[in-house]
Amino acid sequence: MSTKGFYKEFEVFSKRTHTSPLQYQFSLLAPNKEIALIMAQENFMRREPVVDIWVVERSHIRRMTQEEKESLHRIDNKDYRTTKGYGYLKKKWRQYEQGMLDEQEIMSWGGKKQE
Template sequence: MSLKRHEFYQEYEVFSKRTHTATMQYQFSLLAPNEELALVLAQENFMRREPVVDIWIVKRSNIRKMSPDERASLSRLQNKDYRNTKGYGYLKKKWRHYEQEMLDEKEILSWGGKIKT
């Protein structure tokens, strides 16, 4: 039974970290028949070029990407006006209008009603 190339090899994404305090960074993709060989190929590629303290390989099929509907929902999360004080500028005008409608002592006394004790 002969296997086709695309059935034998799997795609892996490679990430590496240069120092213990650095963040993981994406490097490249590679084809390998399994995870162990993918790690060996990634190590061979990096160890010749630069020092690294960690390498991660992730099978591409294990990476979940967002659906078009999920990406569309991100736009609603982009509205951060509530975090800016300029978004509350209307409150000053609203407060002024409220203060003008408030009853003051003179207005209440002008009604001429007597308070019973």
């Protein structure tokens, strides 16, 4: 019997806590998904605590084609959607605050009018 078609590649993911996201851990070779899960538990649960392990056959994972990846590129400038697009606001806010808090403003807080 040839071993070429006997083993399948599986990808292993785990969660440390019930609220944490799944994290990729490693790949393994196994004859079926049941054995793959047992191997993942033996290899992974000894090392660190986990609440869930997922084993996915690699051939069942679909990746994007090159054409689909090209559709992800943005044509227009959408920097405002990322935090780097707001980098100028700190400086602008500081200038605004400094402009507002002049001597006359501060003196008015005490209830006395400046002559």
